[in-house]
Amino acid sequence: MLAVTGYLTHHLVNMPLFGAMPLGLFLLAYILAFQNKKALKASFWNRFMLGASCLLCMTRLADATHPVWLVTSIHLATLFSACMVLHTRMAVSRPPTRWLTQYYFIMALGGVMAGLLQVFVFPLIFDRYWEYPILLGLAAWTCALPRPAASFKKPLSHNYLPLLWILLPALAALGVRSMIPTGLNPQDGVTIAWKAGLPTLLLWWVMKGNQRIGVTALCMLFAIAEGSERANHTPLIHARNHFGTFELVLERTSKRRLFFHGNTLHGSQSTDPQRQALPLNYYHQSGPLRRIFKQFEASDARPHVGVIGLGVGAIAAYARPHESWTFFEIDRDIIQMAKDTRYFTYLAQIPNSQLRITEGDARIKLQEEADATFGLLILDAFSADSIPMHLMTVEALDDYLKKLGPNGILAWHLSNRYLNLENVVARLAQARGLHAVGWRDEHEDPVQGRDPSYWVVMVREKSQLGKLLRDDRFTSPDPGKATEAPWTDQQSSLWQAIHW
DSSP: OHHHHHHHHHHTOOSHHHHHHHHHHHHHHHHHHHHTOTTSOHHHHHHHHHHHHHHHHHHHHTTOOOSHHHHHHHHHHHHHHHHHHHHHHHHHTOOOGGGHHHHHHHHHHHHHHHHHIIIIIHHHHOSSOTHHHHHHHHHHHHHHSOOOOSOSOSOHHHHHTHHHHHHHHHHHHHHHHHTOOSOOOTTOHHHHHHHHHHHHHHHHHHHTTOHHHHHHHHHHHHHHHHHOOOTTEEEEEEEEETTEEEEEEEETTTTEEEEEETTEEEEEEESSTTTTTSOOBTTOTTSHHHHHHHHHHHSOOOSEEEEEOOTTOGGGGGOOTTOEEEEEESOHHHHHHHHOTTTOOTGGGSOGGGEEEEESOHHHHHTTSOTTOEEEEEEOOOSSSSOOGGGSSHHHHHHHHHHEEEEEEEEEEOOOSSBOOHHHHHHHHHHTTOEEEEEEEOOOBTTTTBOOEEEEEEESSGGGGGGGGGOTTOBOOOOOOTTOOOOOSSOOOSGGGBOO
16 A cells, blocks of 8 residues: 555655545455455455556556556556455454454554555665565465465464465566566557557456466566666666655667656756757757746846756756856755766856755745845746645745845746646736746657746736747746635645646
């Protein structure tokens, strides 16, 4: 349950509902299993879980993220069926009354150990969410084991020898994964065929009754899907911490270093010395950000730029000699990577005396800055799958305006595969009487490293928008339904913003 919760909130959408649904299904399965109703047939849930696991393998092999409702449903269905299988086996194993205290104490102790492993141990020993396929494999193998008898009198070897058969497929899966250095291109038709066809054949094989062989293949398949590298990419760094997983890869075709947080691209830089200083992806020079900096340069705003969200530091490519820059970043590992000139050199373009990187929560650290400090404040923390919602509230906007100078510009980077944040920001602007325009750049050129992006600019006075008002590409953002209130620290919901 904890592994599924962590996976959904880090790879899809981080909202309370996605944390509550796995827990609710876990508790529901516990209640149903311990009621011991005849309608809850163990054989049905065994086969249901194996089938759901195969569908889950299909989504992982294809690296599917949309539609969100379908991908989430597959993860939750697999979790619920696994909970039904395991809870039913625990209910059948209940001992006589005199052993119940020890029985329930061991169950509670197992829950505590699981929480400690998920929070403290797994982020240290795994560079990805390896516990998910491992635990799924263990649960699937339980389906193939004989049902336990309600007795504690069996020999130790009889009760625990099956653990050997559980560990073998997991070790075999890791071995197969280590022999596959690169994955396959998901755009290849043949690739898609085998990614969809192999799990389907495996599902048929499992349903025919060869459960142990089928589950072994299933474990291998899921481990290979979790560990496969992206096509044409040479891995440089794999890391995981409490903020999720990230990887740095070298794209061999375009000769770029790419930084992924979860499954979202957060920036890249060319290894070609002639193009190394150019910003790429959402920050390219023919996109909205360049126009925003042009307006900033033409304004009377203070030459101090603040950026919430560091990434690879690509925005620093727009720095001018007389400007001072402050980056706010909560993840220490990202700071170390962005400052390492072996990988990215954007930050090195700014003299040390004019560059400051503040580690910590941006909203808290921003309060330590002097009022009216920044001429341009860029919020670039919303392109990931799990966004910091506390940075998009009315109270947060008040903090930003307090730190902006009289002619200051507030720029929001709202590119996101899962969420439509245009309405959220538009309602914030309305709530404080600000003037806002946005440019949805649909231009994409993978060869040149250009990705679609959406940027919104906010100012206090309409005249401060300058030439942006005469640019047809900048339009007023849509606030959505009039009944939807702006987000506050007390009330905010991602439900209506999700691209289901």
